[in-house]
Amino acid sequence: MKMRKQIGIYPLHLSGPWGRRPKGYTLMELLVVIIIIALLAAVAVPKYMRSVERSRQAEALNILRMLRMAEIRYQLENGGYTANLDNLDIENPNNLPNRYFDYDVASAGADDFTVRATRNNYKNFFGAGSYTITLDKDGNIVSGF
Numbered sequence: 001m002k003m004r005k006q007i008g009i010y011p012l013h014l015s016g017p018w019g020r021r022p023k024g025y026t027l028m029e030l031l032v033v034i035i036i037i038a039l040l041a042a043v044a045v046p047k048y049m050r051s052v053e054r055s056r057q058a059e060a061l062n063i064l065r066m067l068r069m070a071e072i073r074y075q076l077e078n079g080g081y082t083a084n085l086d087n088l089d090i091e092n093p094n095n096l097p098n099r100y101f102d103y104d105v106a107s108a109g110a111d112d113f114t115v116r117a118t119r120n121n122y123k124n125f126f127g128a129g130s131y132t133i134t135l136d137k138d139g140n141i142v143s144g145f
Helices: 027-078
Strands: 101-108 115-120 133-136 141-143
Touching: 027 101, 027 133, 101 141
Parallel strands: none
Antiparallel strands: 101 115, 115 133, 133 141
């Protein structure tokens, strides 16, 4: 029996007809790669969604602070607070495009007010619905987060 001479770095039983390894990947190698990518995505996507939601909350809090300052300016000029956002000296945030919150003045009286942002069209991974962030006259977060 004549022995074939090994050509290349792979043993003869793994080599093709001319002593080279066959090109391409096996089905097992592809499945392992797909499983690794799926596991990474399962960990990364929820964290990404939480960070996106936190940035939206920060945006809402900044708009609430702007509404608070506008209410204070309104009170200095008119002697009381208003419940109508259109009376304030800033653009009504409910008219902004691509907004994620609905803004309103929850209560306004002669001495006190609260502004509120309610999350619209919100569904998280656990099925919870919308939530509200409320800011009082002194800038304290009354509810939310």
